[in-house]
Amino acid sequence: MTYLENFEFFGNVSKAQDFIHAIKPGNFLFSLVISYTETCEIPGITFAGADKDSIKFTPPADAEYLYYGNCKTIDKIPMTPDGKPTPAILTKTALESSSIPHIVINSGSKISPQLPFINTGLSYGRNILVESAMSDSQVSQAVNYGRIVGRNLASMTDCLIIGESIPGGTTTALAILRGLGFKAKVSSSIPNNPVELKNAIVNSALERLTSDDPYNIMAEVGDPMIPFVTGMLSAASEITKVMLAGGTQMTAVLAFASKIGFNEKNTAIGTTSYISNDDSANFKSLVSEIADIPAIAVNPGLENSQFSGLRAFSQGFAKEGVGAGGSIIASMIKSGNNSTNFLALAEKEYHRLFTLL
Amino acid sequence: MTYLENFEFFGNVSKAQDFIHAIKPGNFLFSLVISYTETCEIPGITFAGADKDSIKFTPPADAEYLYYGNCKTIDKIPMTPDGKPTPAILTKTALESSSIPHIVINSGSKISPQLPFINTGLSYGRNILVESAMSDSQVSQAVNYGRIVGRNLASMTDCLIIGESIPGGTTTALAILRGLGFKAKVSSSIPNNPVELKNAIVNSALERLTSDDPYNIMAEVGDPMIPFVTGMLSAASEITKVMLAGGTQMTAVLAFASKIGFNEKNTAIGTTSYISNDDSANFKSLVSEIADIPAIAVNPGLENSQFSGLRAFSQGFAKEGVGAGGSIIASMIKSGNNSTNFLALAEKEYHRLFTLL
Numbered sequence: 001m002t003y004l005e006n007f008e009f010f011g012n013v014s015k016a017q018d019f020i021h022a023i024k025p026g027n028f029l030f031s032l033v034i035s036y037t038e039t040c041e042i043p044g045i046t047f048a049g050a051d052k053d054s055i056k057f058t059p060p061a062d063a064e065y066l067y068y069g070n071c072k073t074i075d076k077i078p079m080t081p082d083g084k085p086t087p088a089i090l091t092k093t094a095l096e097s098s099s100i101p102h103i104v105i106n107s108g109s110k111i112s113p114q115l116p117f118i119n120t121g122l123s124y125g126r127n128i129l130v131e132s133a134m135s136d137s138q139v140s141q142a143v144n145y146g147r148i149v150g151r152n153l154a155s156m157t158d159c160l161i162i163g164e165s166i167p168g169g170t171t172t173a174l175a176i177l178r179g180l181g182f183k184a185k186v187s188s189s190i191p192n193n194p195v196e197l198k199n200a201i202v203n204s205a206l207e208r209l210t211s212d213d214p215y216n217i218m219a220e221v222g223d224p225m226i227p228f229v230t231g232m233l234s235a236a237s238e239i240t241k242v243m244l245a246g247g248t249q250m251t252a253v254l255a256f257a258s259k260i261g262f263n264e265k266n267t268a269i270g271t272t273s274y275i276s277n278d279d280s281a282n283f284k285s286l287v288s289e290i291a292d293i294p295a296i297a298v299n300p301g302l303e304n305s306q307f308s309g310l311r312a313f314s315q316g317f318a319k320e321g322v323g324a325g326g327s328i329i330a331s332m333i334k335s336g337n338n339s340t341n342f343l344a345l346a347e348k349e350y351h352r353l354f355t356l357l
Numbered sequence: 358m359t360y361l362e363n364f365e366f367f368g369n370v371s372k373a374q375d376f377i378h379a380i381k382p383g384n385f386l387f388s389l390v391i392s393y394t395e396t397c398e399i400p401g402i403t404f405a406g407a408d409k410d411s412i413k414f415t416p417p418a419d420a421e422y423l424y425y426g427n428c429k430t431i432d433k434i435p436m437t438p439d440g441k442p443t444p445a446i447l448t449k450t451a452l453e454s455s456s457i458p459h460i461v462i463n464s465g466s467k468i469s470p471q472l473p474f475i476n477t478g479l480s481y482g483r484n485i486l487v488e489s490a491m492s493d494s495q496v497s498q499a500v501n502y503g504r505i506v507g508r509n510l511a512s513m514t515d516c517l518i519i520g521e522s523i524p525g526g527t528t529t530a531l532a533i534l535r536g537l538g539f540k541a542k543v544s545s546s547i548p549n550n551p552v553e554l555k556n557a558i559v560n561s562a563l564e565r566l567t568s569d570d571p572y573n574i575m576a577e578v579g580d581p582m583i584p585f586v587t588g589m590l591s592a593a594s595e596i597t598k599v600m601l602a603g604g605t606q607m608t609a610v611l612a613f614a615s616k617i618g619f620n621e622k623n624t625a626i627g628t629t630s631y632i633s634n635d636d637s638a639n640f641k642s643l644v645s646e647i648a649d650i651p652a653i654a655v656n657p658g659l660e661n662s663q664f665s666g667l668r669a670f671s672q673g674f675a676k677e678g679v680g681a682g683g684s685i686i687a688s689m690i691k692s693g694n695n696s697t698n699f700l701a702l703a704e705k706e707y708h709r710l711f712t713l714l
Contacts (some may be wrong), residue, residue: 121469
């Protein structure tokens with residue numbers, strides 16, 4: 001089985017093969033944008049942390065784990081309350097197995113990671129249920145700084161992969177998608193996606209909108225990750241290939257980018273099949289509705305794992321995040337590994353981690 | 358005239374041509390490490406700022422100018438009290454004219470630049486005349502973080518160029534060189550190099566040494582730039598070519614690297630002829646004494662400029678800094694420009710700046 005058999009294409013399908021063909025001979029660079037929205041503190045909205053107080057440590061801990069193989073800010077790697085691990089396990093396995101370098105960018109994380117990272121000075125986002133997420137000038141700064149970082153990183157690589165770690169980010173993504181006029185249903189890190197809760201929050205937040213200016217919509221109901229990554233995409237896609245690595249949250253980036261401008265010819269979105277096959281979301285149709293770009297979903301074959309913690313991803317827990325899907329796609333394109341090879345590597349890493357802990 | 362005629366080789370001369378040959382077809386990445394030592398606050402030690410209170414703004418302002426073409430932290434670009442501009446003018450001209458990307462790293466600058474930069478959380482260094490520059494653990498962290506950044510950046514490029522901006526840094530460099538047992542005389546940003554003052558400071562600082570452990574010597578009499586860049590060099594030179602861009606301060610990096618280990622085969626040092634021809638210093642013999650690497654000095658031909666602000670560099674003011682020499686060398690290798698072409702571009706930038714101001 002070749003890795004291409006683990007890929008599913010949608011969006012502009014005819015462009016997907018061209019995109020893979022274009023990036024295959026070149027170098028990849030993975031960038032992880034960590035951020036925070038107080039929206040994640042609404043009970044029941046995310047399980048990205050062992051308990052309420054530890055959610056804010058998840059983004060820096062994800063970043064530390066990618067660098068060190070363990071975390072500094074917290075003792076163990078980020079987990080759900082019942083012990084299911086962060087998708088960063090998949091990202092780390094993918095990047096290491098194919099020697100793809102990576103760099104961490106802090107765009108509004110409440111806690112800084114204990115490693116060298118690109119700093120932006122941007123603040124975390126406020127809870128969109130109760131107040132504006134950001135000021136208009138914060139949105140502008142996020143976009144502008146994103147452009148600087150995107151231009152820089154793009155000039156160092158043939159394919160810039162952008163992933164994120166922002167707990168609660170699917171809710172703000174849903175708000176942005178709806179606020180910008182797209183018919184979005186979104187995925188979640190929880191199998192019984194708390195659709196009603198999310199919709200209630202988003203509907204309430206959208207009532208505050210008084211303008212159809214995309215920057216103003218972002219300020220009201222977004223988070224600091226979306227405008228920053230959009231700025232990165234906007235500048236980087238003028239120079240090199242860009243793969244947005246993620247599900248719902250990257251469709252929100254794509255939606256905002258469709259308003260402020262980006263180069264569709266150099267852009268693709270890459271995620272896991274757990275996102276694209278999620279019936280509670282509408283990832284496939286959403287991508288096509290927003291932009292004329294290819295989308296790739298990879299099936300990492302985790303349902304065949306001997307470890308319940310890895311099987312969980314295939315059962316709807318933390319289906320995506322930390323750029324896992326896009327990283328796996330890039331690693332397969334670069335190394336030629338298929339899902340069987342990938343699973344063996346992921347199990348080795350999983351075993352190392354949980355023997356260590 | 359080809360650009361090679363603007364180069365002078367020393368150190369391991371036979372390796373210099375190989376180094377140029379190896380890097381010519383590849384990509385370059387310039388990294389600027391900004392830092393601070395309170396040693397610069399000793400009156401008369403540096404002119405890297407319009408007055409005493411503005412010295413600390415020079416490193417972030419240099420970084421901002423490279424990104425934006427103007428500064429955010431201060432109104433004008435960094436200048437000496439009598440209006441001679443920062444060597445960042447040369448760096449910016451070099452990088453832009455040859456489309457070399459760059460990234461800023463804060464390793465102990467007192468002031469953060471107003472742009473996205475790689476953050477390390479490292480503190481500025483103390484005045485070595487009166488106290489230890491850093492703690493031993495700060496030195497270790499600087500080296501370790503330097504290694505992480507070096508490994509990362511190295512994997513994104515075929516040649517990593519490392520420059521610095523740290524006012525007063527030639528004095529701490531002199532202290533490190535002597536502390537590590539090298540016969541150093543050092544250059545300065547001032548034509549009448551305040552040799553006696555520097556020697557008095559260094560001699561006093563060296564009296565505090567109680568150990569010949571290089572980490573301990575760094576903690577006593579160094580600054581946060583030297584161990585960080587040494588860590589970068591140590592990790593990056595295992596992966597790719599590295600050019601240390603600077604004079605005295607980069608020989609201090611080389612001296613520390615010779616103690617903690619680095620790959621000589623992948624390393625070169627690049628500076629301006631204003632450094633290598635400085636009789637008050639001994640750059641050429643120092644490089645050979647420390648390591649078996651090639652050194653390249655470029656004559657940018659600024660003595661032929663119509664602008665006194667550019668001619669000043671050739672007259673001993675700010676002979677080097679912000680990686681100017683290494684950037685010019687890299688830009689000439691990449692673009693094929695010789696010093697005549699370079700001077701025309703530098704004059705255009707100078708004119709833009711001083712018409713704008």
